[in-house]
Amino acid sequence: MGDGTRIGDMVARRAEAMRAGDAEALTADYLPEAVAFTLAPPLRHTAPQVTDPEVLRAWFAGFAGAVDYEVRDLEVVEGDGVAFCHSLHRLSAVPRGGSEAFVLWFRSTLGLREVDGRWRIAHEHASTPFHMDGSMAAAVDLTP
Known part of the structure; x- marks a missing residue:
């Protein structure tokens, strides 16, 4: 099986784990030294924030049910033991205490290293664009 397929x-397995709320499966993909630039503050996350399932469980607990998650337009480039991929992601959930689900499309890039025959996340970057019309507001209304 080619690395792009792997x-x-x-x-795809990570998207399934998001929908299932499987914090262990999600955190197991990170290398211990991984750095993540996620949508939530602070500006940079490192271990244990990205490697501890309890941190992710607390995030899932902020929703009043399952998270709906979709990955679209995945592009993969791989080399000798390193790879990166980028895609568009849709996240939708009902915040705990809320009555309606939000829908957010965002951009995702992963930097990967192959360790012991398994692709692991060394770097993650997620972002939303912002309106440059003076409002500086996140452009959470965009869809692909």
């Missing part, structure tokens, strides 16, 4: 399978 990486695509890993990304």
Whole structure:
């Protein structure tokens, strides 16, 4: 099986784990030294924030049910033991105490290293664009 297929399978498995609320499966993909630039503050996350399932369980607990998650337009580039991929992601959930689900599309890039025959996340970057009309507001209304 080609590395692009293996990486695509890993990304698909991660989307399934998001929908299932499986914090252990999600955190197991990170290398211990991984750095993540996620949508939530602070500006940079490192271990244990990205490697501890309890941190992710607390995030899932902020929703009043399952998270709906979709990955679209995945592109994979791989080399000798390193790879990166980028895609568009849709996250939808009802915040705990809320009555309606939000829908957010965002951009995701993963930097990967192959360790012991398995692709692992060394770097993650998620972002939303912002309106440059003076409002500086996040452009959470965009859809692909």
